[in-house]
Amino acid sequence: MNQTQILFIPIMGCNLACPYCHFTWHGKGTWSAYGNQRRQHLDMLDAWEWLEAFDPFAPYHLEITGGEPTIYPGLATLLGMLPDGCTWSITSNCLASVPYLPSAARCTSWTSSWHGRQFERFCGELERLEGMGHRPSVSVVA
Numbered sequence: 001m002n003q004t005q006i007l008f009i010p011i012m013g014c015n016l017a018c019p020y021c022h023f024t025w026h027g028k029g030t031w032s033a034y035g036n037q038r039r040q041h042l043d044m045l046d047a048w049e050w051l052e053a054f055d056p057f058a059p060y061h062l063e064i065t066g067g068e069p070t071i072y073p074g075l076a077t078l079l080g081m082l083p084d085g086c087t088w089s090i091t092s093n094c095l096a097s098v099p100y101l102p103s104a105a106r107c108t109s110w111t112s113s114w115h116g117r118q119f120e121r122f123c124g125e126l127e128r129l130e131g132m133g134h135r136p137s138v139s140v141v142a
Contacts, residue, residue: 003087004057008064010072011044015096018115018141047074051081059085061108070096079103094125094136104133112136 014021045053054060062082069075070092079088080102089109092098095118101107110129114122129136 003085004060006054006057006060006062008050008062008069009066010050010064010069010075010078012067013071014066014068014093015071016068016093016115016117044072044074047078047081050074050078051083055083058083061086062088064088064090066092068093068096070094070098075099076101079106082106091139094122094129098125098128100132101134107134110134110136111139113139113141115141 054062064075066072069090076099082088082103087106087108088103089107089111091111091113093115094112095115112122112126112129126136126138
């Protein structure tokens, strides 16, 4: 089956504040990146709007990244409602509380980026992901 590849950044915010990164999560629903000061996260499309936008490309593969995609409030809904034949992969720092994500069978890869902090929490999230049926790989940001 030939799938359209879609690079999907559902949220620009991040729960970390790495000094080398241009995305900064302010914790109050705002982010700054490339001079977009104080943009509200409430301006994001919801899961249903994204699914409608992607519909013409079905079947497709979503390469989900960010910011930190697991803090996007509609992620579980979006993945649970993907049309037949669609797949997804994700890159996450796994330091936000990863929600239960359906369709592990459709997840082609989960990359967990460790940023050199909160090792125990990071490992705990990896264990939770494995319990959900995901097999995360780890990249180290140095």
